[in-house]
Amino acid sequence: MKLKCLLMFFVGLSNLIISQENNFNTEDVSVNSFIDGTLLTPNDINNPPLAIIIGDSGPTDRNGNQNFQKNNILKKLAEGLTNQGIATFRYDKRIVKQIRKGRVDKNIGFNDFVSDAISIVNHFKEKNTFKELYIIGHGQGSLVGMLASKENVSGFVSIAGSAKPIDQVILEQIKLTVPGLEDASKVAFEKLKAGETTANYPPALESIFSKENQAFMSSWMQYNPQEHIAVLQIPVLIINGTKDLQVPVAEAQLLKNNAQNGKLLLIENMNHVMFPILGDDLENSKSYNESFRKLSPELIPAITDFIN
Incomplete structure (x- = not known):
């Protein structure tokens, strides 16, 4: 009987752990x-x-990981900030839970991610245990975060967030890598922007325009980050790394130009997943799956100073 009680005691503690380190x-x-x-x-x-920390695109979990990308960047960010006296909440995107249960909602839209972020803000606002709420959005999470920061939030931090609608971002990448597919891609995006579906797209871009992705892409491309950051009445910190292969520093400057109360921080040699990169693009790409790396040393102090 005593052993059973002891076991139940430890089970009860499993969800509330005081870190020794x-x-x-x-x-x-x-x-x-x-x-x-x-x-x-x-x-x-x-x-x-x-x-409140919001992750990048794809099935990103609370630690910043996906099936073939394990770097623990959101866990490192959260722990770094909390060690500086700032509480943090990071979460699995809703599709992560669905994948684990084998029941993926094929009708999931970008607006669902925004609704989730707003629900989190409202949850902690109602708890009233924190003096102020801030949102930190990474990558795609930057746009989600700025859309969720219009009420009950004291400040917003964008890390590696794009300043352009997602269709423009993809078209620019296509122009650089496979320019022969640009015109057909524009036609496909126009269909999606009008709320229609299409089977007329380059087969090489199936991962972008596949039937199961079209509803999500259509809902995502309706938003222009420059327009939405412009309406925020709160302080905004825009962070980008000079070694970001996905979001150039010019994007961060565009966000800064449109923010009413914005500050821009460019971190030398930081890449898209917040690691310092001193080598070439190969090292940069490999780092996405290298959890042993530490975050750029300027990142935590900059966010801490902004919040405090």
Whole structure:
């Protein structure tokens, strides 16, 4: 009987762990049926600010990982900030949970990600245990974050966020890599922008225009980040790395130009996944799957200063 009680005691502690290596508490939190995440709260600090961290495109989990991309960047970001006295909440994108359960919603849209972020803001606003709420969006999460920052949020941080609608971003990449497919891609995007589906697209771009992706792409491309960052009344910090292979620094400058109360920080040699890269593009690409790497040393202090 005593052994059974002891086992139940440890099971009860499994979701609330006091870290021995870091100065924070860890708690698993389910906001609703779609959102599961990890809340880190600094020890010995009452009513700290909370930073809600939103991940990049794809089935990104709360740590920043996907099936073939394991780098733990969101976990490192969260732990780094909480060790500086800022509570953090990071979460699995809803599609991660669906994949694990084998029940993927084929009608999922970009707006669902925005709704999830707003639900998280409302959840912690109602809890009223944090003095202020901030959003940090990485990659695609930058656009999601700025759309969710219009109410109940004290500040917004964009890391490696694009300044252009996703169709423009993809068309620019096509022009650079396979320019012969640009015109046909434009026609396909026009169909999607009008809310229609299409079977008339270059077969080489199946991963972009496949039937199961078209509804999501159509909902995503309706948003122009420059327009939405322009309406934010809160302080905004825009961060980009000079070694980002996906989002050039010019994109960050465009966001800064349109923000009412924006500050731009370019971190030398930081790449898209927030690692410092001193070598070539091969090292840069490989780093996406190298969890042993540390984040660029300027990143945590810059966000900490912004929030504090």
